[in-house]
Amino acid sequence: MFAPFGNQTANQTATWHPEPRGRGTFGLLSSCITTLVLCVYTAVHLNIPEHGKERQQYFRKFGWVILGLLAPEIVAWNAWEQYRTASIITQVVHKAYPPALTSPWYRNFWASCKRAPGRWFSTGVDTEECLDSQIPLGSLNTDTSAHRHPWTLTHGFYAAMGGFVIQAKDLGPSYGTGAFVLSEQGIEFLADTEPVSIPNIPESEILDKSKASTLTKIIVCLQALWFCIQCIARLSQGASISFLELNVLGHCLCAFATYAIWWKKPTDVSQPTSLSVSNGLREWVDAVYLFSGRPGALPIFPTVHGMRSSARASETSFNTMDSSWTSHDPQSYEIITNKVLFGDLLRSRITGEHCFVKRHRSRLLYVLKLQFHSSFWITYTLSSHDKKRRITLENPDVPQVIFDLETTMAGRLERTCKSRYRHYGPYETSSHRHRIRNWSLSEVSIDNAVAFREPLSSITFVIVAIVYGGLHLLAWNAPFHTRIEKTLWKISGISVASIGPMSIAHAGSLSVTNKLFNYIHFWHIRHWNSPETRSRHPSKVIQFLYVSKDMVVLIIQFLGVSYLLFYSFTRVYLVVECFIEVAYLPDSAFTTPVFTRYIPHFG
Structure with a gap:
């Protein structure tokens, strides 16, 4: 009977296998942990x-x-987004x-082989090469792109x-302190408006900042490859493997997948490259700084x-107001302008005002929106510290101040309104910061994968989850120390393998719920607007539909959050159980395939 995880008796006790008799417990743990x-x-x-915050x-890390x-596939997915x-x-x-x-690598190799004998046996100086070196480079090619270093994927990662x-x-x-990170949208803006401002540095300078060389990555991949060969060899020879393996x-x-994706990304770079300020960069910074907060x-x-x-600054349709805004309140605007006088320089830049009052936790909030140069709005939210007293602006004892x-x-505001850079949105928040976050899985990318808007990402997400969870389900009939551990292992493996389908099902249920209640809502509107039923009042029915929809959505979201918490527990359990099971391994788990001993490895 094929038993890849060995056989053990129910009353087996924890034992330590010493090294001299073969692969011992320390050798197993050291190779796995390494x-x-x-x-x-x-x-x-x-x-x-x-x-200044390199220690963080x-x-x-x-x-x-x-x-x-706990979740290596999430790291691989994050690497893919980057x-x-x-x-x-x-x-x-x-x-x-x-x-x-560029020519294919085999043609370059063959050309190098043909030039090698001439270099080996040459005793003189190449006269033609010397003559060519005396010719000014500018007279040969005046194209500025010819003097630029080629942009590679390493530059893109950098x-x-x-x-x-x-x-x-x-x-x-007037720009404060710190630095502005040139993001993806910033480089796209420069490529469209001022390509000469695109950073021009050689790839070798970027790789010089990297703390890991290609040799280091190859050594790690060889160690992982040795471990995979050892597991396959053990199974082929009938020896059992541990859950930890x-x-x-x-x-x-x-x-392997993460290294393949991040192979060209520099490692552990601590200092970025500072760029010289050009007109295009200043134009981009002006727009970004305004919305940076x-x-x-x-x-x-x-x-x-x-x-x-x-x-805070916000962008709306130019010369128009958002329909979701509350209507303008002239009385509230007069209260503010009587206490705070607008100066001449400010007044000449304002092209629109919008003011209204709202109540938040028994506190009055004055919301004043000012439009500058018909291009962007700046929203000022004014409130009082004391809930019991009236707001300060309504207090007659408050003196007038000039704004x-x-x-x-x-x-800078005038330059911003003339800027050709108009990418103000949630994707540009990384440029507002002093660094770009390591977590690259945005809500949009996750929603697109879960909602199946990007079939390739969704299918990959499901397959990776099934493969990784199914790998643990191979130990379905493996001997466990207790029955509870065996049951928890099966449940954890199923939970990990089903995260992809469950996420898609969760998004699908929310979408179906919204479409269903929207259909019922419009059907009731058409029904109650008919001549036969126009005298009736459908507000209670519509209100009931809204409440029902909110309740169903709340239940679905609660189930989704509960599943994520349970999923997190199962991921932790799989790792913990792998180390617990090492103490109860059968003797067949400590036999080592002979040929794998001669493959260089750590551990």
């Missing part, structure tokens, strides 16, 4: 940290190692500067991880004692 650490720790490629990178230990971003950046730059056509920044001190005193085997497969990015509303204010713009602020 391979696991190499596959998880070295496979994680973090983005560049914020300047160690904590981020620890968090990603824990995630890679690869897509790097590929898009590379394609955008190639549109501005098409790459040179840009996607926050490798190119613009220092705020180089822009002027089965789990590490899954990590090896994920490590950084201190000093927006004109500060003059607050008085007992009142607080907050400001005006500084010259540098007015100039």
Whole structure:
């Protein structure tokens, strides 16, 4: 009978197998832990940290190692999203500067072989080469793209991880401190408007910043390959494998995928490349800085004692207002302008006002929206600290203050309205920060995969989850120390394997619920608007539909969150059970295939 996980008696006790008699417990643990650490720790490629906060990178690395230990396929998926971003950046730059056509590697190799004998036996100097070297390069080719270093996928990864920044001190005193990260949208903007401002550095300079060489990555891949060969050899010779080896085997497969995706990404880069400020970069920074939320990015509303204010910029349809806005309240606007006088410089830039009052937790909030240069809105939310008293603006004892713009602020707002960069949205939030986050799985990418809007990503997500979970389900009939452990292992394996289908089912149920209640809602509207039933009042029915829809959506979301919590518990249990089971392995788990001893490896 084929028993890949061996046979053990029910009353077997925990034992330690010493090394001299073959592969012992220490050898099993050392090889598994060494391979696991190499596959998880070295496979994680973090983005560049914020300047001055490099020590936080160690904590981020620890968090990603824990995630890679529990869910290596999530790390691989995150790497794939970063690869897509790097590929898009590379394609955008190639549109501005098409790459040179290169010959296949075998032709280059053959040409080198033919030139080798001449170099070996040559005793003189190549006169033609010397003559060519005296010719000015500019007289040969005046195309500026010929003097640029070719943009590779390494450049794309370097840009996607926050490798190119613009220092705020180089822009002027009105831009605060820190740096602005040149994001994917920023490079796309430069490629369309000012290609000469695209960073031009050689690939060797980027690789010089990387802490891991190609040799290091090859060694790790060879270690993972040795571990996979050992597991296959043990199964082919009838020897059993441990659950820990089965789990590490899954990590090896994920490590291969992660390394293949991140092969061109620099590792552990601590300092980015600062760019020289050009007109195109300044134009991009002006627009980004306005929507960044950084201190000093927006004109500060003059607050008085007992009142607080907050400001944020937003983009709407130019010269029009969002239909979701509350109607303008002239009385509230008059209350604000009587206490806070707008200066001449500010007034000349304002092209629209919108004011209304809303109540939040028994507190009045004055919302003042000011439109500048018919291009963007700045929203000021004014509130009082004290809930029991009236808001400060309505207090007659509050003196008048003047709200005006500084010259540098007015100039920057005017330049922003003329900027050709118009990508203001949730995807640009990474540029507002001092670094680009390592988590690249945005809500949009996850929703698209779960809702099956991107069939390739959805199918890949389901297959990877089934393969990784199914790998643990191979131990369905394996001997466990207790029946409870066996039951929990089966449940955990099924939970891990079903995360993909369950996520799609969750998104599908929400979509079906929304479509169903929307259909019922429109059907009732058409029904109650008919001549026969127009006298009746359908508001209670419509209200009941809204309440029912909210309840159903709440139940579906509760089930989804409960499943995610249960899924997290099962992932932890699989790892813990792998180490517990090492103490109760059968004797066949400690036999080692002879030929695998001669393959170089660690552990």
